Amino acid sequence: MTELRLIGGTALAEPAPVELEAATPLRLPPGRHGIPADLVRAHQRLRLLDAAATALAEQGYGRITAARVTELAGVSSRTFYQHFEDLWACLLAAYESEAARLCEEIEAVCAASVEEPGPIVEADRRDRARAGIAAALGFLAAEPNVARLLSAEPPPQIAALSAARRDLVERLGTLLRGVLADPDGPTPLPGLERRLIGAGLAMVASRAADGDPRRLHELEPELTELLLTSL
């Protein structure tokens, strides 16, 4: 999850900066510690978002509860409701933050692979698309809970969460089209990328549900070929 660094102020007993790597968010020391309140809050929020993904991987959308998220985050129920109105608001925040990270990762990789001078030809476009897809799958394989969160179909009754998933499909589709689009070529079929991304996410969901990240890694060459064949 997002990295958070706490730099110790003068009120800290230890003058050295306190660094917190939020990959597995730690609990801050309880009681009076002089860490500024807004940093404590930001850290609690990160822990809750991380816990939401973990709880979802554990329990699925059918059984997940705010109580389990709270427990995994190591905060009180009161703290949970200070941050989020309900379970769905917490899951939505987790979804949106991870979806943004995934897209930024892909964008960064695709942008990095076009810096060479000269005209962009078909082969360059395909290489860029390959790099982007590999980056996306690498990101998901490194964090299976996040892979599960982003790929699973949420309950349609939770409209905001369903919309967030649709937005992600749309955004990934736009990225794929943007990378592959030939400005002089025919306009590709509208909606085809959405189908391809939908199919790709279904495969990620089924493999992420196994809980074995290696299975996600294995997907990379095949999925790259499948995503590129019909475009």
Added chain:
Amino acid sequence: MEGVLAACGELGFREASVRAILERSGGHRAQFYQHFESKEDCFAQAYAVWIERLSVSLLEAAATVQGWEAGVREAIVRLFQFVTARPAIARALFVEVQIAGEPALARHDAVIERLAAAIDSARAEIEPAEAPPEATGTFVVGGVESCVCEALSAGDPDRLWDALPELMHFAAGSYYGKEEAEGAFERASIVLARERERLTGAEEGAEG
């Protein structure tokens, strides 16, 4: 058995109580717990029966015509007919199953594999050097499924029909590449126009 799917399709798996299920299927709470351990168990059993029926029906539809492309198209048409005729049941089978968790999901994966194996018969017509990835069948079935889920989640199953040409482009393209995909798109557009005529004809017939 249909009661649990109707209740979950209408209210959502999380919100559907045993009481809501019994309101739709009849019977008493005590009887319910004689037959099923829990709501999950009841859903999984009903799911197994209905998904079996649906997948057999899709495979039969595919077998009524000659050739891979026509077979896939007929199966998708049959699927769309089912979804638009029984949207609540379809919501349970396609969307709520993702929420219901194991053991319904295990059955779901088995059905996907079976349909994927059927679609993979396309491979017989392709030169080994040109063979698509092993996972192509699963990929294509997943694409069709995600399209159905999208329409059902958006509460607009009728919109599904518009996706027929696009889905055929996607399915044929995944196996045979771009050129075949464009042909499949054109042919599916013709079938779509025919289906639309049939649908409006049936509506007018019902009114008149």
